[in-house]
Amino acid sequence: MSDKQTQLIEAAIDLFAKEGFWNTPTSKIAKHAGVATGTLFNYFESKNDLIDAVYLQLKHEWSTHIMTGITEDQAFKAVTEHMWFRFIDWGINNPVRYTLMMQLKISNLVSQEAQRRQEEEMAVGLALVQKGIADGIIGDVDPDYYGRVLIAQLEASVAYAMKHQLKDMALTKHITKGFDLFWDGVSK
Amino acid sequence: MSDKQTQLIEAAIDLFAKEGFWNTPTSKIAKHAGVATGTLFNYFESKNDLIDAVYLQLKHEWSTHIMTGITEDQAFKAVTEHMWFRFIDWGINNPVRYTLMMQLKISNLVSQEAQRRQEEEMAVGLALVQKGIADGIIGDVDPDYYGRVLIAQLEASVAYAMKHQLKDMALTKHITKGFDLFWDGVSK
């Protein structure tokens, strides 16, 4: 990825988070990235293309961070716990990016194509869940529903930790307690 | 509330859901409501004012629907279950309004004032949770966190039911199973 492309995406993340997508003109993004307006359109066909790129960039960073350290041989509970910690960790330490990612997720701005591409990156996680069910570790829940509940509860945990500005011990305790609560509901 | 005001809010809901807030000009809203552009600004000071009104309208319908049938004397679990069913029910039967409400919630478009006004309506629910904890029915969780997890899991349930287009028996089963999963995690 070229330097200018990265600069433009970073500038867009910055401004989108501060002002919102529709209050951020392309001219402002270009200026903030230190290039001319026209240059933006050399790298991205349209503003929507740039939004897609922002989304994919954020999702990539996010899923990489969560998946790092997971190996095939780990126990299902350990993997879930690992993801639990790293998800919240990323959210707390990247509040701007996290919030923006969430907004993009439910806005209808991201193209189908971009959404599909991102889902591929999480395929490993889904496979793990299916294995967990097959092995009888968690109750008989549709993996799709399991995944949604996991994510939903994580989002609630991040929002809570952000709101109450949890740090250090309090944060660790919150994460652990949250996971226990989730696991109690879900495990057999 | 005047007739025209209602018409304008309804038109806005319709178009916002279809096109998004920023792709919906006020002129279009007015036309769709069967009034002139200028009339919109007789009833709402600005477009943002209208968005606030839409948000409050949706939240009002939503919380009324959920809270209907709840009385002071019911057991904590019964109340939670009641809310669980009615939340999902409303979401499934009002997909347009539900989706729009969710989008408004996390966009930064709704004024602080409108958000505060809506929170008042849910105060009863919060009080109940606090009572449940005091009575030792659910584990020692911060009521704020409890509420967030409840909502998060409900949102996941609605999204799942929508995606898989659950109906009748399958839907009831999904709702019940989802509640059990939640309750297992949360209750002592």
Next chain:
DNA sequence: AAAAAGATTGACTAATCAGTCATTTTGCTT
């Protein structure tokens, strides 16, 4: 070092939109 290829620029355009306001219509009172 000349020429060709590629990247960058930013003034410009065509379109769009929130909000205004002078005028007209409606509905109420006497």
Next chain:
DNA sequence: AAGCAAAATGACTGATTAGTCAATCTTTTT
């Protein structure tokens, strides 16, 4: 039916914006 106030109208304005493109600058090739 005349007079009046409130409500409704929609053409218009001033501001903004996505995207273009001819001109300029930079880099690579010969």
